[in-house]
Amino acid sequence: MRVLHTSDWHLGQRLLAFDREEEHRLALDWLLNLVRERAAEILIVAGDIFDTGNPPHYARSLYYNFLTRLLATGCRHVVIVGGNHDSPAMLNAPGELLRYLNIHVVGAFPGELKDEILRLKDARGQTEAIIAAVPFLRDRDLRYSEAGESSFQRQAKVKEAISAHYHALAGLLAAERSKDVPVIATGHLYATGATTSEKQNNIYAGNEENIDADQFPDLFDYIALGHIHRAQAVGGQSHIRYSGSIIPLSFSETADVKSVCLLDFDGRSIARAETVEVPQFRRLKTIQGTLDEVREKLLAFDRKGDRELTPWVEVIVETDQVIPQLDVELQEFVAEMNLVLMRIRLHRKQAVKAVDAALSESLEDLDVLEVFRRKCRVFGSPPEEMEELEQTFLELRSWMAERQAD
Ligand SMILES: [Mn+2]
Numbered sequence: 001m002r003v004l005h006t007s008d009w010h011l012g013q014r015l016l017a018f019d020r021e022e023e024h025r026l027a028l029d030w031l032l033n034l035v036r037e038r039a040a041e042i043l044i045v046a047g048d049i050f051d052t053g054n055p056p057h058y059a060r061s062l063y064y065n066f067l068t069r070l071l072a073t074g075c076r077h078v079v080i081v082g083g084n085h086d087s088p089a090m091l092n093a094p095g096e097l098l099r100y101l102n103i104h105v106v107g108a109f110p111g112e113l114k115d116e117i118l119r120l121k122d123a124r125g126q127t128e129a130i131i132a133a134v135p136f137l138r139d140r141d142l143r144y145s146e147a148g149e150s151s152f153q154r155q156a157k158v159k160e161a162i163s164a165h166y167h168a169l170a171g172l173l174a175a176e177r178s179k180d181v182p183v184i185a186t187g188h189l190y191a192t193g194a195t196t197s198e199k200q201n202n203i204y205a206g207n208e209e210n211i212d213a214d215q216f217p218d219l220f221d222y223i224a225l226g227h228i229h230r231a232q233a234v235g236g237q238s239h240i241r242y243s244g245s246i247i248p249l250s251f252s253e254t255a256d257v258k259s260v261c262l263l264d265f266d267g268r269s270i271a272r273a274e275t276v277e278v279p280q281f282r283r284l285k286t287i288q289g290t291l292d293e294v295r296e297k298l299l300a301f302d303r304k305g306d307r308e309l310t311p312w313v314e315v316i317v318e319t320d321q322v323i324p325q326l327d328v329e330l331q332e333f334v335a336e337m338n339l340v341l342m343r344i345r346l347h348r349k350q351a352v353k354a355v356d357a358a359l360s361e362s363l364e365d366l367d368v369l370e371v372f373r374r375k376c377r378v379f380g381s382p383p384e385e386m387e388e389l390e391q392t393f394l395e396l397r398s399w400m401a402e403r404q405a406d
Helices: 021-037 057-070 088-092 095-099 151-178 291-303 326-333 352-360 368-378 383-405
Strands: 002-006 042-046 077-081 103-106 117-121 127-132 183-188 222-226 232-234 237-242 259-266 269-277 284-289 312-318 340-347
Touching (some): 021 057, 042 183, 042 222, 151 183, 237 269, 284 291, 291 312, 291 326
Antiparallel strands (some): 002 259
């Protein structure tokens, strides 16, 4: 049985003012080809199919177009689970229809554990794989919340509840342990030990991990994870993996190699695991240095030749001077080059740094929580109340996100 595991497509994502349509189109074309060429029989997408709950039309079209073309390959089963970025309602809407095409969508916790369990059948109606299709679990799915508890207690309870969720699923599947078919779980969460690319925020409060790798029940032969954009096995266990995103979603991910996981099962054991590198269709690069160094590096970058799509570059100029018209000057400098200068930032080296930090920083550099913290500071919120305020803010935010999603 050959399984292809991918996640975190984030269709519809924008990087600064630019949409990723072309990169996503090429990456999905490539993926489709891989399914065909390598004869993958099961495709698992472990969450964050879309970047937002209400993705643009072209993103939906990429998704449905991909699924339609997938039907013409030898891939027999598709399992798609919702991530924290996905709207469960939006993913689930065509679920009934897709199920007849062997495309199983679990947008959110269905309310009963047994409904997360998929028994995938072969042409003769025999189960050929079992999937515990666990999507991103929301607060309301975990039912741990009690008034008046500290955020530390809360984090511990989230962790406990998530682990309990997997153990309960393993309990339901215990009787099937003796079958000679792979039992695979999915998840969209932050497992301990996973390394992130810069500030990829955690989905639960406090930026704490949601589960330790060794808390997953050993019943599962493979655990296909999503949420962390960097491909990796977790906690030294090769059968618990993040496939990573298929394109770099921020400048902090440009050093990562993007890939998908291809697994061959011989009965219940993994006979072979391979990470297949996704070609980079657009070069994305941060160029940093003094103004002279930046100019040199831009020239060198331009000479490296091109790929299918025009490279995107962000420039960070290290200087303590005021350089009038820096934007205009650099844009003119690259005018004839085969690249788009997406953003120019300043990096102060000396004492002015603190004072000037706000100037070299733009809103999109900050996460929402950080903006909230700073606003609280401006309004003079007492520091001892900050923890509770942040907690309330995060709860409100996820409540609002869910409303929007519904
Ligand atoms: Mn996610």
